[in-house]
Amino acid sequence: MEKKKIAIIGGGIAGAALGFNLSLYDDADITLYEKNRIGCGTTAKSAGTVCLFDDSLKNRYWDVRLYGFETYLKMEKEKPGSAGFDKTGTLVCATDEEVEKTIKAGIALAKSAGYTGEYITDKARIKEILPSLNVDSILGAGYTQDDGYFDGTMISNTFAEKMEANGACIKRGVEVVKINTEGGVAKSVETSEGEKVDFDVIVDCTGPWSRFTGELVGLDVPIWHTKAEAFFLVPPEKKLDYVFPVLKFPAFYALRAGDNVFICKSHLSMNLDDPMHAGQWDPDKLPQVGGTDDYFIDFLFDQMEENVPGLADSGLASSWLSYRAEPRDFLPILGETPVENYFLCTGFGGNGVIEAPAATRDMAKLIMRGESTMLLEEWAFSRLIEEA
Amino acid sequence: MKIAVCVKHVPTSENVQIDENNNLVRDTAESDTNPCDLNAMEFALQLKQQTEGTIDVYSMGPDIALASLKKCLAIGADQTYLISGRKFAGGDTLGTARVLAKAIEDNGPYDVIFTGNESSDGGTGQVGPMIAEILSMPDVSETVSIEAKDDKTLEIRKNVGDGNLVLKVKTPVLVTVPFGCNEPTLPTLRTQRKANRAEIPVIDESMVDLDENLIGKPGALSIVTTVSSASAGRTAEELVGSFEEIAARMDELVEEGRA
Ligand SMILES: Cc1cc2nc3c(=O)[nH]c(=O)nc-3n(C[C@H](O)[C@H](O)[C@H](O)COP(=O)(O)OP(=O)(O)OC[C@H]3O[C@@H](n4cnc5c(N)ncnc54)[C@H](O)[C@@H]3O)c2cc1C
Numbered sequence: 302m303e304k305k306k307i308a309i310i311g312g313g314i315a316g317a318a319l320g321f322n323l324s325l326y327d328d329a330d331i332t333l334y335e336k337n338r339i340g341c342g343t344t345a346k347s348a349g350t351v352c353l354f355d356d357s358l359k360n361r362y363w364d365v366r367l368y369g370f371e372t373y374l375k376m377e378k379e380k381p382g383s384a385g386f387d388k389t390g391t392l393v394c395a396t397d398e399e400v401e402k403t404i405k406a407g408i409a410l411a412k413s414a415g416y417t418g419e420y421i422t423d424k425a426r427i428k429e430i431l432p433s434l435n436v437d438s439i440l441g442a443g444y445t446q447d448d449g450y451f452d453g454t455m456i457s458n459t460f461a462e463k464m465e466a467n468g469a470c471i472k473r474g475v476e477v478v479k480i481n482t483e484g485g486v487a488k489s490v491e492t493s494e495g496e497k498v499d500f501d502v503i504v505d506c507t508g509p510w511s512r513f514t515g516e517l518v519g520l521d522v523p524i525w526h527t528k529a530e531a532f533f534l535v536p537p538e539k540k541l542d543y544v545f546p547v548l549k550f551p552a553f554y555a556l557r558a559g560d561n562v563f564i565c566k567s568h569l570s571m572n573l574d575d576p577m578h579a580g581q582w583d584p585d586k587l588p589q590v591g592g593t594d595d596y597f598i599d600f601l602f603d604q605m606e607e608n609v610p611g612l613a614d615s616g617l618a619s620s621w622l623s624y625r626a627e628p629r630d631f632l633p634i635l636g637e638t639p640v641e642n643y644f645l646c647t648g649f650g651g652n653g654v655i656e657a658p659a660a661t662r663d664m665a666k667l668i669m670r671g672e673s674t675m676l677l678e679e680w681a682f683s684r685l686i687e688e689a
Numbered sequence: 690m691k692i693a694v695c696v697k698h699v700p701t702s703e704n705v706q707i708d709e710n711n712n713l714v715r716d717t718a719e720s721d722t723n724p725c726d727l728n729a730m731e732f733a734l735q736l737k738q739q740t741e742g743t744i745d746v747y748s749m750g751p752d753i754a755l756a757s758l759k760k761c762l763a764i765g766a767d768q769t770y771l772i773s774g775r776k777f778a779g780g781d782t783l784g785t786a787r788v789l790a791k792a793i794e795d796n797g798p799y800d801v802i803f804t805g806n807e808s809s810d811g812g813t814g815q816v817g818p819m820i821a822e823i824l825s826m827p828d829v830s831e832t833v834s835i836e837a838k839d840d841k842t843l844e845i846r847k848n849v850g851d852g853n854l855v856l857k858v859k860t861p862v863l864v865t866v867p868f869g870c871n872e873p874t875l876p877t878l879r880t881q882r883k884a885n886r887a888e889i890p891v892i893d894e895s896m897v898d899l900d901e902n903l904i905g906k907p908g909a910l911s912i913v914t915t916v917s918s919a920s921a922g923r924t925a926e927e928l929v930g931s932f933e934e935i936a937a938r939m940d941e942l943v944e945e946g947r948a
Contacts, residue, residue, distance in 0.1 A: 462931050473929065535875060588719040590701075595885040602878040616875030617763075 304330035307668060308490050308500040310477045310514055311335065313344040314453050315646050316506030317460035318657040322665035324467035329669055331469035332500075333461075334492065336476035340457030342584070343508050343653070346531065346623035347453040348556055348563055351655050352391040353416055353445050354407020355549040356400065357569065358652045363410045365659040365676065372658040373451050376459055383459040385452020389557060391547040392431055393443040394608070395420075400551055404443035411445060418445040431548060433536070433611020450547055450556050453654050480517040480643070487518055487643035502668055504644040509584040509624040511647040518640045523685045524648045525579045526624035527571040530597040534562045534615035553604045561618055564601055568625055568651025584624050592622035625650045628685055635660055635680045636667060644668065645682055690742035690800040690840065690860070693793050694733045695820070696761060697723040698754035699810045722757040725805030725868035727764075732835045732866055733803050734765050734874060739837045743767045745799075747792055749777060749785060755889055762884035763876030769887075770796075774894035779906035782811070786819030788904055791897050794824060800860040801843070806830065806867040814865075821863035828863040829856060833870045 305328060309316045312335030323329045350357075351370045358366055377384040395401035401420075408418035420443050421427055424436040430444060461471055472492070479491035480503060489499045505522070507514045515522035545557040555564045571578040577596050598617075605613040627650040628634055634648040646664050649656055663674040701721045733744050746761040748754045749772040758769035772792050777784070793802060802824075804817035821828035831848040838844050841860055846853045848867070876884065902908055926942075928935045942948035 458932075465931075532878070534878070588701075591719065591721060595882075598878055598882050598885065602882050605878060614877050614879055616877055617881055618875055 302328055304328050305502060305669065306330045306500045307332070307502045307504065308477070308498070309333040309504050309506055310490070311342075311506035311508065311510070312339040312457065312461065312471065312473070313342045313506065313508050314340065314347075314457045314460075314653055314657045315508065315649055315661065316504075317457040317464070319504060319506055319646055319661040319664055320464040320469055320471070321460040321467075322661045323668065324464040324469045326665065326669040329469075329665075331464065332498070333464070333469065333471045334475050334477050334490070335471065335473055336493070338473060339461045339471070340454035342510075343529075343623050343625065344453040344457055346529065346621055347654055348450060348531070348554065348565060349385070349453045349456075349654050350391070350450040350547050350549075350554065350556060351448065352393070352547055352549065353411040353414075353418060353448045354404060354443055355391065355393045355554075356403050356551060357549075357567065358655055360403060360406050360410065362656075362676075363407070366655050367410075367414055368659040368662070369655045369657065370448065373456060376456065377451075380459070383455060385455040387449045387451075387557070388447070389449040389544055389546045390430075390444065390446040391448050391549065392427070392434075393549040394434075395440040395442060396438070396551055398440070401440050408443050408445075411447075416445060416447045418443060418447075420444075430546060431609075432543065433609050434548075435608055435610050438608055444546070448547070451654060456654070477514070477517070480514075482518055482640060482643075485639075486641040500642075502642050502644060504646050504664070504668070506646045508647055508649065508653070509626040511626060511645070512581065515645075518643050520638055520640055520643070522634070522645065522647065524626045524628055524634070525573045526582050526584070527568060527573070527579045527627050527650070528577075528594070528597070529565060529568070529623045529625050529651070530593045530620065531563055531565045531623075532593070532598070532601060532620045533558060533618045534564060534612055535560070535618050536562060536612060536615050548609070550604065550608055553601060555609070555612070562612060562615065564605070564612075566597060566600060568627070569631060571625075571627070573627065573629060579627070582624060587622060587624065590619055590621050593620040594622075627651075630684075633660055633680050634682050634685065635664055636673070636677050636682060638682050639686075690736055690740040690837065691798070692733045692736055692742050692744045693797070693799040693802045694726070694730050694744060694746045694761070694766070695789055695793075695802070695804040695816070696726040696730065696746055696748045696757050697805070697808045697810075698748060698750050698757040699723045699808055701809075720753055720756070722760055723805050723808045723810075725807065725809075725866055726757075727873040728868055728870050729803040729805050729864075729866040730761055730764060730766070731871045731873045732832065732864065733801075735871075736801060736835060736837055736843075737765065740840060742800075745770065745796060747772060747789055749773070749788055758889050759881070759884040759887065760876055762887055762889075763880040764874050765880075769889050770892050771889055772892045772897070774897075776894040776901060776905045777897075779909065780904055781909040781911045782813050782815040783819060783910055784904045784908045786816045786823060787899055787908070788897055789816070790820045790823040791899050792892050793820070795897075798861065800840075800862075802826075802861070802863040804863065804865050806865050817863060817865040824861075824863070826861045826863055827858065828865060829858060830865045832864050832866050835864065 422441040807814035
């Protein structure tokens with residue numbers, strides 16, 4: 302059987318999930334190049350929340366959310382720990398009627414899929430769920446006990462393990478340094494090991510590196526970096542003596558990290574035209590920890606003081622900075638590009654953990670069978686060219 | 690009590706750059722507060738509470754050291770000073786101690802001066818005792834606890850290998866503090882935000898009245914001739930493979946006494 306030779310560049314959650322989905326086709330011959338370690342880029346700094354309802358990904362794409370959630374649940378069931386699931390539940394706070402409407406629709410969708418969910422207006426009950434919350438500043442809250450957060454790095458490594466078991470090849474610690482084209486067709490990659498390998502299809506899964514990767518084929522990949530600054534708080538009482546649910550407000554979110562609380566400004570509240578929020582930077586220069594701006598401390602402190610006063614005087618244990626890869630409309634870029642045989646599977650911004658399973662399932666079908674899907678049509682590269 | 694703390698801002702990344710004179714390029718390195726200096730800061734806070742004292746923190750280094758000073762402010766320092774100037778650069782431990790001692794003397798007198806035992810980048814452990822020598826005060830090292838008995842006397846427990854010595858010490862005294870002997874107080878979002886807005890005074894070379902030949906490069910009695918990274922050598926092994934394979938290999942290494 303003639304096999305299709307496919308190169309995947311990047312072994313974050315997008316590359317690893319794509320590698321797994323492609324490895325389910327017996328006529329795919331896959332090589333994944335990861336210049337560092339699997340799941341060590343943006344994925345490693347992710348909060349990993351995949352909640353049944355919140356405003357991070359519009360309800361229009363609720364099936365994408367559900368598919369991601371259930372993929373990881375099954376992964377976790379198959380081998381406990383392999384998706385790093387922490388079932389804390391989620392509390393989504395309605396700050397105004399618009400948000401309230403979105404939450405209520407999300408609850409209906411969750412229930413339709415057989416999960417629990419309720420919209421609570423009894424403030425005492427909300428406070429029972431999260432004692433440090435200021436319930437006066439919200440109309441109500443959506444709550445489910447069924448979801449929580451996952452570990453993106455664990456998931457990436459589980460996908461990597463599965464794709465290898467299916468016969469795919471992973472080149473760890475190998476960087477793609479050159480992509481050769483002939484007459485506008487991508488033909489081969491050259492690596493940091495000095496190898497040159499021909500491929501039928503080359504897929505960019507390099508997330509925030511995609512501008513650099515795109516340059517290798519002369520493609521301007523329209524993504525911005527938004528600063529994802531996460532802070533780890535030690536609550537004043539030092540230990541959380543209750544299950545801290547994933548807490549979502551439109552402008553920020555929080556979740557438990559051991560005995561600490563992880564907080565971050567939400568990706569949809571980032572303004573691509575504000576240099577404090579967004580720009581073009583070099584992800585290779587990101588420090589492992591630290592590197593955060595005073596701006597985000599100010600912002601998050603104000604949010605805590607107003608909404609979660611019980612956490613405003615928490616100790617600040619550590620912080621990290623990462624770059625989300627965001628296209629203008631905060632949705633990923635999937636599929637073909639003007640360079641023939643060169644595909645994009647990038648720009649997952651603040652939702653890559655949620656979106657990777659459905660996005661890469663469809664990408665694999667497109668690459669292997671040439672069949673598109675509604676999702677791929679909506680998230681195609683061409684939408685951004687037309688916009689520009 | 691009037692308390693001074695010396696704090697160093699050090700590189701934390703393994704990927705530090707070295708310039709042609711074998712000096713660390715501090716402006717570009719990933720950096721943070723020298724870990725044991727935060728333990729020193731913690732003892733300073735304890736003494737401040739016990740004696741209703743004040744804490745001044747000094748850091749000699751480039752502008753990135755402001756991050757450490759702001760952290761100290763957020764933890765509970767009353768005033769911080771950045772000591773920075775071209776003429777201070779390229780010095781050895783003695784030059785550093787001379788500059789720090791002079792700045793401390795000019796703002797003093799202090800009852801207690803704290804430093805960390807050593808810096809994680811230089812690791813000489815010399816600067817604290819040198820400051821004590823220059824300022825003609827005793828120094829106590831390997832401190833594990835400290836308590837004010839009255840406004841002129843401290844009770845200090847000092848680790849001596851198998852046990853602790855309990856010392857009664859008259860101030861002024863310099864105390865060096867090892868890493869891990871206490872749990873440093875954390876800044877909070879609230880205090881860090883306030884500290885981030887603070888104006889930190891800079892003590893530059895024009896404000897430190899020292900002979901130029903005694904500080905910086907001209908004053909250095911020791912020079913670093915080569916810098917090489919500590920090789921992990923043959924004992925380092927990257928564990929790759931499936932979870933099971935990695936776990937099995939870890940098991941073997943533990944058996945072999947190598948992990
Ligand atoms: C603080 C934070 C919180 C987040 N919270 C959530 C959340 O709650 N829920 C959610 O769904 N999403 C969340 N996200 C978003 C999510 O983590 C990302 O969308 C996702 O991890 C992106 O994955 P990726 O595979 O596209 O990119 P990456 O994980 O960055 O992977 C790209 C990989 O490409 C490799 N690479 C780059 N160039 C080359 C080359 N030339 N050759 C070989 N390899 C190369 C890199 O080493 C890297 O490993 C969050 C992100 C952050 C930063």
